[in-house]
Amino acid sequence: MRYIDPDGREIVDANGNVIYTQQGGWAKNAPTDAVRIGNSMMTTRTGTNQWNKMVDAKYPIQLSISSRNRGGKLGEAAVQTRNHVNSATNKIEKVEVVSVKITIFEGSIKNILNPNVKGSNPESQNLIDTYRTATQTVDQAIGAVAVHESVHGTSMDNITQDVENTLTGTNHDVEAEPRALEYKVLNETFNQNLKPITPISIDKIEKK
Numbered sequence: 001m002r003y004i005d006p007d008g009r010e011i012v013d014a015n016g017n018v019i020y021t022q023q024g025g026w027a028k029n030a031p032t033d034a035v036r037i038g039n040s041m042m043t044t045r046t047g048t049n050q051w052n053k054m055v056d057a058k059y060p061i062q063l064s065i066s067s068r069n070r071g072g073k074l075g076e077a078a079v080q081t082r083n084h085v086n087s088a089t090n091k092i093e094k095v096e097v098v099s100v101k102i103t104i105f106e107g108s109i110k111n112i113l114n115p116n117v118k119g120s121n122p123e124s125q126n127l128i129d130t131y132r133t134a135t136q137t138v139d140q141a142i143g144a145v146a147v148h149e150s151v152h153g154t155s156m157d158n159i160t161q162d163v164e165n166t167l168t169g170t171n172h173d174v175e176a177e178p179r180a181l182e183y184k185v186l187n188e189t190f191n192q193n194l195k196p197i198t199p200i201s202i203d204k205i206e207k208k
Ligand SMILES: [Zn+2]
Pocket: 148, 152, 174, 175, 178
């Protein structure tokens, strides 16, 4: 069993070193991938909220970017938990998170941003269309995917429901909350990308 620092391990690199703190920001040797994910998230309000939840987590969270194209799978959160199950009732009494590893598939993101690519169902097509409309850069899309995965990695409701699905065969929709926040970030990104129209000077027109 692994000892968990009660003060939190925050955002860590592959060796478990803390690479971001609220007080000091990024550590000098922070891996490029993690910096890219964090900075993309912090460009929107919802992304910043979710980023702060990860920084304040009481367990280590590792962030990486993979160049792989996994089709509709844009990201992944591997959540390691310690589950306390009552042996008499077989009920899950408590779920503790040990560690989280979030991977963003940049190859998948680039793939869906390609206008020739089609979604496998109407729901995925709608998401793809939203990414194409709302984002102007791959990094903006990375921010939205990271927000989705951050819910899987920090929401105790989401984590507990996922454990229940696996251990007791329940059918909680664990994608609803992450998907809702993903759309929210895409909407914020879309609004931020809108450039204000330069007002016409009446004075200039009159004088000609
Ligand atoms: Zn998900």
